[in-house]
Amino acid sequence: MNNAARRLGDSLRKTEDQLVRDQLVATATRINATAGVNGQIPTEITRTDVDEVVKTLMGNNAIQITDSIDGSLKFGTAPVRQAFIGFAHTDLTGSRGFDQVQGFIHKNQYPSGKNDSKYSEWGSIGNARFLVSSVGSKATNGAGIGVDLYNIPICGQEAYAMVRQDGYSAQFIYLPPYLSGPLALTCSLGWKMRTVSRILNDLWIANLRVTLA
Amino acid sequence: MDTTILQQGRFTSTGVSKLLAIRSDVDWIKVYNLTTTAAAGAGTGISFYWQRGMANGTAIEESKTAVTGASVKSVIATGGITLTDTTITQLLAPQTVAGVLAGGPPVVQTGNTAGLVAGDTVLLSSIVGGRQLEGVIDFTIGNVINNVSFTLANMPAIVAAPAPGAAAVYRKVTYPSYWYPRHRFICVITQAAQAVVTTTVDHGYTVGQSLRMTVPAAYGMQEMNNRQVTVLAVTASTFTINVDSTGFAAFAFPLTAAAPFSPAMVTPIGEAAVVPYESLLDDATINTGVLGVTLAAGVDSPAGVNTNVIYWVAGKSFSVDNQ
Numbered sequence: 001m002n003n004a005a006r007r008l009g010d011s012l013r014k015t016e017d018q019l020v021r022d023q024l025v026a027t028a029t030r031i032n033a034t035a036g037v038n039g040q041i042p043t044e045i046t047r048t049d050v051d052e053v054v055k056t057l058m059g060n061n062a063i064q065i066t067d068s069i070d071g072s073l074k075f076g077t078a079p080v081r082q083a084f085i086g087f088a089h090t091d092l093t094g095s096r097g098f099d100q101v102q103g104f105i106h107k108n109q110y111p112s113g114k115n116d117s118k119y120s121e122w123g124s125i126g127n128a129r130f131l132v133s134s135v136g137s138k139a140t141n142g143a144g145i146g147v148d149l150y151n152i153p154i155c156g157q158e159a160y161a162m163v164r165q166d167g168y169s170a171q172f173i174y175l176p177p178y179l180s181g182p183l184a185l186t187c188s189l190g191w192k193m194r195t196v197s198r199i200l201n202d203l204w205i206a207n208l209r210v211t212l213a
Numbered sequence: 214m215d216t217t218i219l220q221q222g223r224f225t226s227t228g229v230s231k232l233l234a235i236r237s238d239v240d241w242i243k244v245y246n247l248t249t250t251a252a253a254g255a256g257t258g259i260s261f262y263w264q265r266g267m268a269n270g271t272a273i274e275e276s277k278t279a280v281t282g283a284s285v286k287s288v289i290a291t292g293g294i295t296l297t298d299t300t301i302t303q304l305l306a307p308q309t310v311a312g313v314l315a316g317g318p319p320v321v322q323t324g325n326t327a328g329l330v331a332g333d334t335v336l337l338s339s340i341v342g343g344r345q346l347e348g349v350i351d352f353t354i355g356n357v358i359n360n361v362s363f364t365l366a367n368m369p370a371i372v373a374a375p376a377p378g379a380a381a382v383y384r385k386v387t388y389p390s391y392w393y394p395r396h397r398f399i400c401v402i403t404q405a406a407q408a409v410v411t412t413t414v415d416h417g418y419t420v421g422q423s424l425r426m427t428v429p430a431a432y433g434m435q436e437m438n439n440r441q442v443t444v445l446a447v448t449a450s451t452f453t454i455n456v457d458s459t460g461f462a463a464f465a466f467p468l469t470a471a472a473p474f475s476p477a478m479v480t481p482i483g484e485a486a487v488v489p490y491e492s493l494l495d496d497a498t499i500n501t502g503v504l505g506v507t508l509a510a511g512v513d514s515p516a517g518v519n520t521n522v523i524y525w526v527a528g529k530s531f532s533v534d535n536q
Contacts (some may be wrong), residue, residue, distance in 0.1 A: 009355055019500070022300070026392035029427045032348055032475040060439070125258040144338040145307055145382060151351060181531070197356040202425050202482045203439070209349070 002166070004189050005172065012170055012191045018135045019196045021087055024153040024160060025137045027199055028207040031056065036213065037119060040143050044213035045152075047102040053154050053206050054127040057084055060203035061106040062156025066129060072111035078161040080110055083129040086208065089136030093122050096212040101125050128154055143211050159204035163196040170194075222525040223247075223367045228510055228519035232297060235527050240265050242294060242527040243508055244272075244515040254282030261515040263294035264505070266535035270295050273486050274513060292514040299388040301439040306337065307382035311367075313343045314362075317370035318355060321383060322362045331366070334386040334414055343374030343383065344472035344525040351386055353414045353450065367411050367450040370398050372468060391502035394418055399477040400466050402434055407445060410479065413530035415449045424454070424479050431474040434464035441482065 031053055036043025043049075064082045071079035091097065098104050105124050107117035120131045131154070142149030170193035177184035199205065220235050235242075241264035250259040256279035261272040271294030271478040275286050305328070321337070329335075333354050337346045346352075355366030355372075389395060394417055401411035410426075418424070421444060428438040442454040467474055506527070508516040517523055 003343065022390075023392050023500075026390040027396060027480060029425065029480055030396075030476060030478060032473055033473065034473040041344065043473055052227070139302065139349075141304060141384075144347070147338075199482070202480055 017088045025151040030207045033210040040211040042209045045210040050125045053208050062204035069116050077111045081127045083127050084154050086130045086152045088130050088132050088152045089138045090132045090134050156204040160199045218528045223524045226517040230510050231508045231516040233505045234503040239527045240530040244525045246517045248521040260512045263319050292509040295507045297507045300391045303387040305385040307384050310381040313374040315373040318364045318368045319371050320362050335383045339380040341378035345467045346470045363507050382463040393499045393501045394481045396480040402464040404458045407453050408456050409453050411451045423482050425482050428477045429475045431467040431471045432477045433462045436461040
């Protein structure tokens with residue numbers, strides 16, 4: 001029962017996560033990566049493209065979400081700028097995604113290591129930090145045959161919000177065997193939820209679209 | 214609890230496939246064609262059955278023999294019943310593009326237009342000489358000439374790409390984004406006292422809706438970039454906005470040499486200051502995703518042919534064992 005509840009909890013939050021991501025991708029302004037060299041439309045992510053998004057958001061008076069992190073004396077670390085937050089697919093980790101970008105700082109190079117980063121964070125590029133998830137937005141063959149397309153919504157503070165329903169968000173529902181069948185052989189466990197997300201200011205969010213290098 | 218009936222309903226066939234929205238993830242469905250069942254023996258399908266474990270697009274069909282009217286059962290491998298989730302944007306198999314003519318609208322030449330009808334949405338890929346049509350910009354198609362060509366209905370004339378390369382393909386988009394109303398890509402903005410905007414895919418916006426215009430430098434008309442506008446009038450593919458663009462720089466869809474570039478687009482935002490808000494359909498965050506099944510149309514298919522009256526009942530099984 002505990003194991004099932006744990007897995008259902010994961011399912012619930014992933015579903016919620018995916019709904020919000022899909023909404024951000026569906027409604028936010030798109031900026032194609034154009035400075036790469038892979039010949040695709042859009043190209044692979046580059047520092048120039050991230051800077052373009054940052055410039056656009058700052059030009060719209062969006063406020064960055066995380067504070068800067070001061071440098072330390074530890075070898076191999078680097079200070080991290082204050083940043084907007086981007087939500088990316090796990091495919092973009094590694095040398096065909098973020099790691100090949102000029103100025104990329106992996107989270108293990110942050111001055112205080114894990115203390116400065118989120119669990120799902122991969123790293124930062126300029127004034128953007130990126131969280132990755134397996135339910136990040138990906139359109140298989142979206143940019144051509146054999147070329148997958150990735151959406152990276154990059155947000156400032158208060159760009160969007162989850163609206164809590166009055167006294168109701170999610171429920172786990174357990175029906176014991178004597179309520180689930182005439183012979184009381186099986187039970188059921190499930191969840192249901194209501195969720196509403198809203199983009200509060202479309203100027204404070206941009207969807208950077210990229211392909212792999 | 215076993216084989217719980219979730220939902221039932223009826224519809225009159227229009228001769229095209231039918232999407233049934235069925236809650237709670239259907240496990241089985243039975244479909245009855247009332248019209249053919251009541252008719253004398255005609256060699257047509259009268260009932261269909263599908264359950265999880267069977268391949269998508271298949272069904273067990275019961276049909277009448279043409280002469281005696283007796284019923285016989287068979288398995289149909291295509292044209293049956295398909296589980297559908299419209300929250301997943303599906304791209305159908307790529308089809309080769311032989312050429313793109315400048316037109317006005319442009320004409321896409323292809324040897325395979327199977328399944329395409331006017332109003333469908335397509336994506337183009339790897340169009341050498343016409344790369345401005347890529348970049349995941351989708352297009353509503355217009356006139357379809359079977360296995361010859363189709364037009365990009367809303368697009369202005371372009372420089373032709375007569376030999377677009379061996380890799381050039383189009384793909385049909387079965388379901389667009391499930392959030393309504395959707396952002397759209399812009400292909401024309403006029404210079405007028407009330408500018409008229411044309412989108413590459415029919416937009417679905419309503420009068421009074423608030424929109425944000427995004428116009429990258431590659432398109433010109435930078436005065437329009439980032440403007441919040443209100444829709445004054447609509448047609449299927451155009452809408453008039455409350456912006457005087459007569460003095461603006463011209464808007465021009467980029468040429469192939471400009472690729473890659475970011476698309477010009479329009480994004481629905483906010484709500485109109487008019488009550489009742491809920492009936493305006495102008496909120497940018499309405500989830501229109503549907504889970505259910507798609508019934509194929511045809512003489513031996515569950516959605517039948519035009520004017521057939523169809524009844525259906527769908528259910529959920531407490532457990533599914535497909536071992």
